[in-house]
Amino acid sequence: MILPKLDEIDALDRCALRVAWREVVPRSAPPRMSQVFMRRVLAFDIQAQLYGGLPKNFLRDLDKAANGKTASSKSPGLKPGSRLLREWNGVTYVVDVTEEGFVWNARTYRSLSKIAHMITGTHWSGPRFFGLSKGSPK
Template sequence: MNREALSGAWREITNSAPPPKMSQVFMRRVLGFEIQARRSGGLPKALLKELGKSPAIKNGTRSTPILKPGGRLLREWNGVTHVVEVTDSGFSWNGETWRSLSSIARAITGAHWSGPRFFGLNKGKS
């Protein structure tokens, strides 16, 4: 299916427009999941209840993504590329462990920054 056909199927199944930047591959996966879930009677009520408790579901979106240990964040500042690694206990930058991205952003720039914003994890200028 091309994007136009996928968008039509999305509208038919979800009664809403597909997200504008969603890839065709991901659209196929979501549509396949929806069709399969509906054929088997839908999602269990307990799961739907648990999903309803999620702040991301209540607000429609998360302000910042959840970072998983092992991930890396890259940011160039004044010609220097800074690499921050996500760890179980926070973040690692320049051989030190940090509890927040904001403290790393402050150390890099010398000014107060929202860490997620500085590293491009949420909307806004960086």
């Protein structure tokens, strides 16, 4: 099997995309799938074949979620006794990590995202809002 090169995918028309699809993906392309989405799926599958696909722990968590089980609600690397600080609109917010969850304003929450939503009034990823993940605010 000859895999198309990633930088060549953008130049393929619909017919060429379907030919590449048959080489890369083990099922037929949906008949009405947009060319943009076909390119994304092809690029992902080519990279997965070249570099090994998704991490095993991600696949395990995905399988658990599909079966109705929940993953751990704690953010990675946070231990009870940790303290998170975030300045927002000139106000510094302090969140303490406990065994039960996250304490802010003398209330315990199970989710950092809930606290971030209460602070900002909009939906945020809690770990991202508090600077714990990629793409975190500076």
